[in-house]
Amino acid sequence: MNIEQLELTEKRIKIFKALADETRLAILKALYHSGNELNCTEVGFTCDTSKSNASYHFKTLREAGLIKVRKDGQARYMSIYKETFDQILPGFLDTL
Amino acid sequence: MNIEQLELTEKRIKIFKALADETRLAILKALYHSGNELNCTEVGFTCDTSKSNASYHFKTLREAGLIKVRKDGQARYMSIYKETFDQILPGFLDTL
């Protein structure tokens, strides 16, 4: 395996780990179906867990490149990082 | 969430867990690129681990519905379970 393939494999594994969790799938589903950005409180509400646990899951999704976060005042708005899905899992978002 | 959606979510999580591992991605890659079935020894050789560990990973892949296994004499031949990929991760196999 060359270096690009190694990095691609690592990226894939990070993504699959991030997707292998009910709470994180619920977050992505909410984001995808909102068709828009949502703030942490809104997302935390739909996935029914504590704010620190929600924050842990946001971080996992962010580090896998599956969501992006925009800061505005006190709030942080997150949305699907579509490019990552298109590259690694073409067609998956539409099955959500 | 209704019962079908719950089952789909569980199936997805099982699949993502199965895919979130370097050894198992290597197995799938070998199978996909062989374009054919391979026996456990051949696959174990390409993914460089003990036979008991290889067997554990085969089971994980089998239980996620990602490979199927055919027994013939002493040997077992495994191959990609294409239908599962088509249903849950359309387009993914070609990125392998």
Place this chain on the structure above:
DNA sequence: TCGTTAGTTCAAAAGTTGTTTAACTATAGA
């Protein structure tokens, strides 16, 4: 029947991930 090959299973050890609680930082408004 005996030895060999192919693969699985089991239990213990090692490693990783998810949850919880509490303490923390940063921004906003009174």
Place this chain on the structure above:
DNA sequence: TCTATAGTTAAACAACTTTTGAACTAACGA
């Protein structure tokens, strides 16, 4: 400046996954 709100971080713990080595089963050929 004080208080409230939004979110992150750290530590401890429980739960789960992976690895390892040894014992096992099943099929084959001599």
